[in-house]
Amino acid sequence: MNDSEWEQLLASSPRDAYEFLIEQYGGLIYTIVINKLGRFGTREDVEDCVSDIMVEFLKNAGNFSAVTGSLKTYISTVAKFRAIDAFRRISGQNNHYSGIDDEEINLPPSENNTEEEAEKRIFRQELWNIVKSLGEPDSSIIIYQYFYNRKISEIARILGMTSGAVQKRSLRARKKIGVILENGDYYE
Amino acid sequence: MNENKDFMEQLNGLDDEYVEEIAENYPVLDENEKKRILKQCLQKSGLPDGDIEVTENTEPYEDNEEDEISVSGIERYDRPLWRKYAGSAAVLAIAVLGIASVVVLHGNMNVDDFDLSTPPVVSNQYEEQVQVTEIVSGSYIDKGYRADGFDYANQNDYQGKIVGAATAPPSPEVGHVVDEGEPDNNGNNQPETPSPATASPATNPPATTAQQTTAQPVTTAQPVITSTTVIEPVSSEAQSSFLDLLYYVEVSGSSEYMGFAFRPDGTLTKYVFDEYGDAVINTILETTYEIIGNQFSYVSPDGSRRTGTIVNPNDSGNFTVKFDNGELYNFNIQRPDFKALVLLEGTNWFWNADNYSENLEIEFLPDGVGGNYIIYPPDVTTMDSIKVPFTYEKNGYEITFHMEDPAYNILKAELIVPELSEQFVFNVAELEKVTLALEYTNGSIKYFHNGN
Known part of the structure; x- marks a missing residue:
C-alpha cells in the first residue's frame, strides 16, 4: 500500500x-x-x-x-x-516483577544480568528450534498452547483434531523437548 | 506447575524474527476475536460500533492445562441407592448368564478353534517388493494382542458399573473401593474406610465363571490395583471439558488419577494422569494377553504377568483361562472369523500407525464416527523400512497397509468388508478386544490377527 x-x-x-x-x-x-x-x-x-x-x-x-x-x-x-x-x-x-523481559525492559545491563539475559536468549532460541523440529502438528500444538496460551479445546478446534489427541501429543512433545534439553548443549 | 511447564513458558520473549515467523505460520485470531478488537478500536475512537456482534471471551487465558490436570473443585457424587441395587442386580444377571454360557458351551469347544497354524494370505502383488516384510498371524502370537477383558458396554449407567467393577472377581489381594471420600484440608477427597474389596476395572479380568467358585485359593499376587478410591465425579468444569469420571487410584504404594470420558458414540476413553498431574495419556482401557496354542499369558498394565491354559474356547470368541494359581476367568473375543475386525456401518476402517516417540501405535479412525481409538503394539521402535504397500487378506477381508507419509511415519491400513450386511457396534472395551496388531522389528513387520 x-x-x-x-x-x-x-x-x-x-x-x-x-x-x-x-x-x-x-x-x-x-x-x-x-x-x-x-x-x-x-x-x-x-x-x-x-x-x-x-x-x-x-x-x-x-x-x-x-x-x-x-x-x-x-x-x-x-x-x-x-x-x-x-x-x-x-x-x-499484579505486583509481579520477574518476567520474561524485565531485564531488557527495565534494567541497564550489568555484567551479571547481561550474561544471564544472554543465556536466557540462547535458551529461548534453542527451545524455539526444538519446537520447530517437532514437526506438525506437534509444533503447532506447543506454540498454541504455550506461546499463545490457548486451551486444549481451542487448539483442537484450530487444528481439526480431538482434544484427546491434542493432549496426548502435547504431553509427548513436551517430554521429547525435555529430553532434548536435558541432553543438549545449548548453553555452549 | 512443573518444571516441564516452566521451561515451556520461556517460549514467550522470543526475538523479533521468530515472532514474525510465528505470526505468519501460526495464525491465531479467529473472526470473533477480530470483531472484538475492532469493536474496542471503534469504542476507543468514539466511533459507532453497535452493529458489531461479538461473543465475549469466556475462555480463561491462563493455566490452559487446568482442565487437564486439576482435581480441585471435585464434587462429591452421591450415587442413588436404587442404582446400587440395580447395579447389583445387573451384575448378578451377568454373572448368571456368564455361568450359563460357560456351562452350555463347555462341551462344544475345542482348543483347535484357536489353532493359529494357518498362515495368512499375503497378496502376491507386493510380496516381492516387501522383502523385509513378514506377516505372521499363525502360531506365533505376540503380546501385541490385547484384550481388556472387561465389559464397559451399556455405559448409559456407567457410574455404577465402573465404580463397582462389577465383573471383576473378588480377591483378597484386590484393594478397596470407596464410593465417597471426605475432603481433606486441601479440598481433595481422600480414601475413607475401605468397603468390601472390589477390583479396579482397569486391571482385572472379567467375569468369573462357574469354575471359579471352586477355584484354588489364591497363591500368587494379582497384578491389580491395591486400592481404589473414587473421588468422583469431577467438577462440572472438568466434565464440560472432557472428563466424565475421575478416579484416584493407588497402585502399589503410588497413586495416580484416572479419568474417563464417554464419547457421543457411546465409546469410553480412559486417561491416566502423569506424574506431574498435569497431562493425560489416552491409553484407553487395555490389558495385554498372549495366546500360544492353548497357553494364555495375561500381562497387566503394571507389567506383571500371569499364565494359564485355555480350557474352553468357542467359536463365539468366549474362552475361559485357568491360571496357574487355579483361578478361572472368562474372556471374550469377538467372532473368531473376523473378531479382529471392528465392523461399523459397513464402512472402511483406518489405522494410522505412528511411532512418534516411544512405541508404534495404531490409531483407529473409524470412518463416519469421529473420535479415535488407540492401541499400542509394544516393542516397536521404527517403521523406516516400510516403503511399499502390502495387503493382507483373510476370509474375504482385505487390509491394505501403506506408508501414508514417511516423514511422519504414518502407516495407514484400510480394511474393506465388502459383503457386510450386519451392523456391529462396539464400544471402546470391545475395541480393545480387537486384536489387530502390527509389530515392526529389525526390518520385518508382523501383523497379528487374533485367532487366525
Missing part, C-alpha cells in the same frame, strides 16, 4: 482502516503483544493492548509514510513499544 492508497483509505472510513489493519496486521500485532506479555496478561489484556496499538497508530497515521518505510515495520515498532508499556503496567498492577 502506498501513501496515496493509505490516505485514501483513512479519508474514506476510519472503520475500514481499522478493518484493514486488523485483517492485515492483527495477527502480527497480537503475536508481538503476547510475546511481550507472556502469561502476565489475560486474553483481555492482550486484546486491549492490540486495540490500543491500532488506535494509536491511526491517530498518528499522518506520521507514517510508505516512502520511508513499510507499514508493517512501522506498526510493528509501535506494537513493541506499547506491549512493553502494557507489560510494565500489568506487572506493576
Whole structure:
C-alpha cells in the first residue's frame, strides 16, 4: 500500500482502516503483544493492548509514510513499544516483577544480568528450534498452547483434531523437548 | 506447575524474527476475536460500533492445562441407592448368564478353534517388493494382542458399573473401593474406610465363571490395583471439558488419577494422569494377553504377568483361562472369523500407525464416527523400512497397509468388508478386544490377527 492508497483509505472510513489493519496486521500485532506479555496478561489484556496499538497508530497515521518505510515495520515498532508499556503496567498492577523481559525492559545491563539475559536468549532460541523440529502438528500444538496460551479445546478446534489427541501429543512433545534439553548443549 | 511447564513458558520473549515467523505460520485470531478488537478500536475512537456482534471471551487465558490436570473443585457424587441395587442386580444377571454360557458351551469347544497354524494370505502383488516384510498371524502370537477383558458396554449407567467393577472377581489381594471420600484440608477427597474389596476395572479380568467358585485359593499376587478410591465425579468444569469420571487410584504404594470420558458414540476413553498431574495419556482401557496354542499369558498394565491354559474356547470368541494359581476367568473375543475386525456401518476402517516417540501405535479412525481409538503394539521402535504397500487378506477381508507419509511415519491400513450386511457396534472395551496388531522389528513387520 502506498501513501496515496493509505490516505485514501483513512479519508474514506476510519472503520475500514481499522478493518484493514486488523485483517492485515492483527495477527502480527497480537503475536508481538503476547510475546511481550507472556502469561502476565489475560486474553483481555492482550486484546486491549492490540486495540490500543491500532488506535494509536491511526491517530498518528499522518506520521507514517510508505516512502520511508513499510507499514508493517512501522506498526510493528509501535506494537513493541506499547506491549512493553502494557507489560510494565500489568506487572506493576499484579505486583509481579520477574518476567520474561524485565531485564531488557527495565534494567541497564550489568555484567551479571547481561550474561544471564544472554543465556536466557540462547535458551529461548534453542527451545524455539526444538519446537520447530517437532514437526506438525506437534509444533503447532506447543506454540498454541504455550506461546499463545490457548486451551486444549481451542487448539483442537484450530487444528481439526480431538482434544484427546491434542493432549496426548502435547504431553509427548513436551517430554521429547525435555529430553532434548536435558541432553543438549545449548548453553555452549 | 512443573518444571516441564516452566521451561515451556520461556517460549514467550522470543526475538523479533521468530515472532514474525510465528505470526505468519501460526495464525491465531479467529473472526470473533477480530470483531472484538475492532469493536474496542471503534469504542476507543468514539466511533459507532453497535452493529458489531461479538461473543465475549469466556475462555480463561491462563493455566490452559487446568482442565487437564486439576482435581480441585471435585464434587462429591452421591450415587442413588436404587442404582446400587440395580447395579447389583445387573451384575448378578451377568454373572448368571456368564455361568450359563460357560456351562452350555463347555462341551462344544475345542482348543483347535484357536489353532493359529494357518498362515495368512499375503497378496502376491507386493510380496516381492516387501522383502523385509513378514506377516505372521499363525502360531506365533505376540503380546501385541490385547484384550481388556472387561465389559464397559451399556455405559448409559456407567457410574455404577465402573465404580463397582462389577465383573471383576473378588480377591483378597484386590484393594478397596470407596464410593465417597471426605475432603481433606486441601479440598481433595481422600480414601475413607475401605468397603468390601472390589477390583479396579482397569486391571482385572472379567467375569468369573462357574469354575471359579471352586477355584484354588489364591497363591500368587494379582497384578491389580491395591486400592481404589473414587473421588468422583469431577467438577462440572472438568466434565464440560472432557472428563466424565475421575478416579484416584493407588497402585502399589503410588497413586495416580484416572479419568474417563464417554464419547457421543457411546465409546469410553480412559486417561491416566502423569506424574506431574498435569497431562493425560489416552491409553484407553487395555490389558495385554498372549495366546500360544492353548497357553494364555495375561500381562497387566503394571507389567506383571500371569499364565494359564485355555480350557474352553468357542467359536463365539468366549474362552475361559485357568491360571496357574487355579483361578478361572472368562474372556471374550469377538467372532473368531473376523473378531479382529471392528465392523461399523459397513464402512472402511483406518489405522494410522505412528511411532512418534516411544512405541508404534495404531490409531483407529473409524470412518463416519469421529473420535479415535488407540492401541499400542509394544516393542516397536521404527517403521523406516516400510516403503511399499502390502495387503493382507483373510476370509474375504482385505487390509491394505501403506506408508501414508514417511516423514511422519504414518502407516495407514484400510480394511474393506465388502459383503457386510450386519451392523456391529462396539464400544471402546470391545475395541480393545480387537486384536489387530502390527509389530515392526529389525526390518520385518508382523501383523497379528487374533485367532487366525
